Amino acid sequence: MTAPAFTDTPREAARAFRAALDAMARPGRIVEIAGPSGTGLSPAAAALVLTLADRGTGIWLAPALDTPGLRGWITFHTGAGFTAPEGATFALGPWEEIEPILPRLPAGQPDYPDRSATPIIECQSLSKTGARLTGPGIRDSARLSLPDSPAFAANAAAFPCGLDFFFTCGAHLAALPRTTHVEVC
Amino acid sequence: MYVAVKGGERAIDAAHDWLARERRGAPELAEIGNDQIAGQLKLATDRVMAEGSLYDRDLAALAIRQARGDLIEAIFLIRAYRTTLPRFGHSVPVETAAMACIRRISATFKDAPGGQILGPTFDYTHRLIDFALLAEGAVPPPRDPETMPHVTGFLGRDGLIEAADPDDTEPGDLTRTPLSLPADRALRLQALARADEGFILSLAYSTQRGYGRTHAFVGELRIGLVTVEMEIPELGLSIALGEVELTECETVNQFLGSKTEPAQFTRGYGLVLGQSERKAIAMSLVDRALRWKELGEDFTGAPAQDEEFVLSHCDNIQATGFLEHIKLPHYVDFQSELELIRRIRAEALKQGTADTTEPEDRA
Amino acid sequence: MTDQAYNFAYLDEDTKRMIRRAILKGVAIPGYQVPFASREMPMPYGWGTGGVQVTAACLTPEDTLKVIDQGADDTTNAVSIRRFFQRTADVAVTEHTRDATLIQTRHRIPEEPLTEDQIMVFQVPIPEPLRFLEPRETETRKMHELSDYGLMHVKLYEDIAKNGHIATAYDYPVMVEEHYVMSPSPIPRFDNPKLDRSPALMLFGAGREQRIYALPPYTKVRSLDFEDHPFEASKADHACDLCGAEDSYLDEVIVDDAGGRMFVCSDTDHCAGRRAAGHVGRLGAGTEDVK
Numbered sequence: 001m002t003a004p005a006f007t008d009t010p011r012e013a014a015r016a017f018r019a020a021l022d023a024m025a026r027p028g029r030i031v032e033i034a035g036p037s038g039t040g041l042s043p044a045a046a047a048l049v050l051t052l053a054d055r056g057t058g059i060w061l062a063p064a065l066d067t068p069g070l071r072g073w074i075t076f077h078t079g080a081g082f083t084a085p086e087g088a089t090f091a092l093g094p095w096e097e098i099e100p101i102l103p104r105l106p107a108g109q110p111d112y113p114d115r116s117a118t119p120i121i122e123c124q125s126l127s128k129t130g131a132r133l134t135g136p137g138i139r140d141s142a143r144l145s146l147p148d149s150p151a152f153a154a155n156a157a158a159f160p161c162g163l164d165f166f167f168t169c170g171a172h173l174a175a176l177p178r179t180t181h182v183e184v185c
Numbered sequence: 186m187y188v189a190v191k192g193g194e195r196a197i198d199a200a201h202d203w204l205a206r207e208r209r210g211a212p213e214l215a216e217i218g219n220d221q222i223a224g225q226l227k228l229a230t231d232r233v234m235a236e237g238s239l240y241d242r243d244l245a246a247l248a249i250r251q252a253r254g255d256l257i258e259a260i261f262l263i264r265a266y267r268t269t270l271p272r273f274g275h276s277v278p279v280e281t282a283a284m285a286c287i288r289r290i291s292a293t294f295k296d297a298p299g300g301q302i303l304g305p306t307f308d309y310t311h312r313l314i315d316f317a318l319l320a321e322g323a324v325p326p327p328r329d330p331e332t333m334p335h336v337t338g339f340l341g342r343d344g345l346i347e348a349a350d351p352d353d354t355e356p357g358d359l360t361r362t363p364l365s366l367p368a369d370r371a372l373r374l375q376a377l378a379r380a381d382e383g384f385i386l387s388l389a390y391s392t393q394r395g396y397g398r399t400h401a402f403v404g405e406l407r408i409g410l411v412t413v414e415m416e417i418p419e420l421g422l423s424i425a426l427g428e429v430e431l432t433e434c435e436t437v438n439q440f441l442g443s444k445t446e447p448a449q450f451t452r453g454y455g456l457v458l459g460q461s462e463r464k465a466i467a468m469s470l471v472d473r474a475l476r477w478k479e480l481g482e483d484f485t486g487a488p489a490q491d492e493e494f495v496l497s498h499c500d501n502i503q504a505t506g507f508l509e510h511i512k513l514p515h516y517v518d519f520q521s522e523l524e525l526i527r528r529i530r531a532e533a534l535k536q537g538t539a540d541t542t543e544p545e546d547r548a
Numbered sequence: 549m550t551d552q553a554y555n556f557a558y559l560d561e562d563t564k565r566m567i568r569r570a571i572l573k574g575v576a577i578p579g580y581q582v583p584f585a586s587r588e589m590p591m592p593y594g595w596g597t598g599g600v601q602v603t604a605a606c607l608t609p610e611d612t613l614k615v616i617d618q619g620a621d622d623t624t625n626a627v628s629i630r631r632f633f634q635r636t637a638d639v640a641v642t643e644h645t646r647d648a649t650l651i652q653t654r655h656r657i658p659e660e661p662l663t664e665d666q667i668m669v670f671q672v673p674i675p676e677p678l679r680f681l682e683p684r685e686t687e688t689r690k691m692h693e694l695s696d697y698g699l700m701h702v703k704l705y706e707d708i709a710k711n712g713h714i715a716t717a718y719d720y721p722v723m724v725e726e727h728y729v730m731s732p733s734p735i736p737r738f739d740n741p742k743l744d745r746s747p748a749l750m751l752f753g754a755g756r757e758q759r760i761y762a763l764p765p766y767t768k769v770r771s772l773d774f775e776d777h778p779f780e781a782s783k784a785d786h787a788c789d790l791c792g793a794e795d796s797y798l799d800e801v802i803v804d805d806a807g808g809r810m811f812v813c814s815d816t817d818h819c820a821g822r823r824a825a826g827h828v829g830r831l832g833a834g835t836e837d838v839k
Binding site (some may be wrong): 528 | 554558560563575579582584585586587588589590593594597610617618619621623624626627628631654657673684685686691711712715717718719734735736737758768782783784791797799800803814821
């Protein structure tokens with residue numbers, strides 16, 4: 001039995017997208033997003049998958065999440081295929097398993113920087129503490145509980161190429177586009 | 186007293202009512218039926234199917250009726266409808282060699298297996314208005330379609346024409362992926378198949394007059410029905426979904442060889458939904474002109490050789506929309522230009538560099 | 549009442565997913581034009597199909613939509629697009645800038661300052677700011693890749709040499725975060741400063757040209773200029789004849805056969821709000837709108 005998805009897809013996906021858009025447009029802002037439980041993903045990550053993935057997008061699943069149940073759920077509800085990191089539009093998993101494969105994810109080309117992956121990081125907690133963020137979408141500065149990693153500075157330095165991250169925890173979501181300058185505090 | 190212009194909603198409603206009246210025409214005359222349009226204005230219906238990219242004759246006829254006979258408007262209706270349809274899958278490539286032809290001619294060989302079949306062509310009619318049509322006349326009985334081999338196949342046996350090897354690369358899809366350049370031939374053909382007939386006609390004509398000349402002969406032109414099949418993986422077989430009428434043209438083009446290719450004949454290809462040989466021939470000429478790079482020919486700057494120019498401007502729905510949008514209000518941009526021109530003129534006049542005098546603005 | 553024959557906000561869910569992915573990438577790369585597989589819409593290309601697709605991908609049932617064309621809510625194309633979303637998304641609509649959560653616009657940015665809770669969607673005819681200097685996409689893409697905007701600076705400088713002014717009055721090019729040169733759509737250059745560090749998210753949709761781009765809130769947007777010829781956000785040197793506003797963009801209206809003119813706010817909501825608050829312009833006394 002496959003876990004549930006949205007019950008009223010057009011309206012629920014619309015709300016989920018607005019939450020994702022709000023998060024991506026305002027790095028550091030933590031927004032609520034409604035999605036199904038019992039899928040093997042947080043409701044927030046499940047909502048992102050249902051809203052953004054389809055037959056045309058490849059998904060890389062971190063080993064910690066990679067179960068027949070979740071694969072079946074994603075295939076049934078989105079039609080998305082599973083791929084190695086090099087072919088991924090979305091990479092799903094905890095930071096410990098995503099960080100090592102970041103260099104293998106598509107970061108776009110200088111003439112088509114949009115052709116880059118969007119990692120969706122499942123987090124234990126998400127709060128407005130920790131790293132200091134500045135850049136487009138942020139009036140002065142924001143803070144976000146990012147993992148301590150040189151990966152974010154390297155990602156920003158590759159602009160206009162780069163990855164754009166979502167961080168999910170329960171029914172909460174935050175984002176970090178490639179334009180954000182991250183200072184570890 | 187100045188009254189601000191309001192009432193856009195009312196104006197739109199009134200325009201729609203007026204349009205509905207005009208579409209219907211004089212109420213004392215019988216309303217034209219879809220079956221009459223599909224049956225008696227078949228070539229108009231076929232053009233709407235081809236450029237609308239949707240093989241549905243009844244719908245095309247309805248669109249023509251709704252569009253009051255404006256074919257580009259009808260094509261637009263079909264396109265806007267088509268884009269809302271779910272996609273269940275894709276067919277296996279149709280086999281035009283197995284076409285049940287109602288027309289098949291070759292300009293390169295006097296005769297070939299299967300023979301020359303003129304079919305329902307205007308070609309040798311004298312273009313004299315047929316006043317007899319005003320009175321109903323008897324029609325001759327129909328003729329059965331036949332299958333026959335491709336003429337270019339005979340040239341292929343001797344190696345005289347470039348090979349057209351099967352290629353199982355999945356073609357791009359213009360309706361699902363934004364056009365990115367350079368485009369491959371499959372994508373170009375896809376764009377040309379739904380392109381505006383008039384635009385493609387003129388481009389093809391320009392190659393004949395020397396703007397990217399390709400020395401084209403009509404190797405074969407055929408019109409007829411082909412079967413559309415779809416593979417059903419669950420059943421492990423393909424099933425026939427039905428038949429579609431197609432027009433196919435293959436040109437044979439003289440080619441003396443280049444840095445990369447030996448002297449041989451080359452091909453231009455045209456395939457169009459329904460019956461439209463003008464479009465199919467024109468498409469094959471433009472296809473051949475666009476192939477200059479792969480054949481190692483020179484780019485002479487001819488419009489028909491210029492992939493970006495052709496693909497960016499061949500769609501009549503894009504073109505007509507953008508052309509007609511200039512009738513929308515542009516008060517704001519015009520006002521900004523007006524203000525700029527007045528300022529530049531005022532400064533020029535002040536400096537005495539202009540010898541005309543500007544009448545003062547009446548406030 | 550939503551038209552049951554069509555999906556919520558008209559587009560099918562697969563199309564919305566594709567557009568939504570493009571919007572997110574656009575937001576992540578401010579000023580860069582993301583290609584997207586624009587669909588045929590039930591209104592012609594050139595009439596706002598890009599904006600309509602972006603709006604359709606963003607709308608939620610809780611939104612309040614405002615649609616303006618030339619600053620006005622009652623121009624025919626604004627009416628037509630507003631009706632389209634009322635019919636297909638059953639969404640609440642307003643003419644008041646401050647009540648709107650999503651504003652689709654053609655050629656203007658409202659006078660009233662926008663807020664963090666609002667999204668602006670611009671209809672864009674030609675998204676490529678370099679298009680009229682270099683018609684080939686294959687070339688302009690390279691220029692953006694290399695941030696090679698010499699051609700644009702030469703054009704602007706030639707204007708100054710010839711006319712003493714930069715001869716671009718609308719669709720005046722901007723530099724985004726010192727990286728991409730971007731078309732702000734054909735807004736008058738009067739509106740350009742409103743793009744800089746705006747609290748509202750700005751999304752741009754070009755349907756026929758198949759491009760989406762974005763300015764996240766608080767993005768640095770600079771109108772191109774030269775030290776000795778700084779950018780000027782100019783407007784007609786008049787006050788609104790209805791509400792007396794001296795700082796709003798004006799439409800010029802010919803009012804009699806002798807060619808008499810008056811100037812009125814192009815932002816109709818702004819003008820009506822000021823008049824309701826008691827402001828009166830030169831010809832404003834005793835006038836009223838007729839519906």
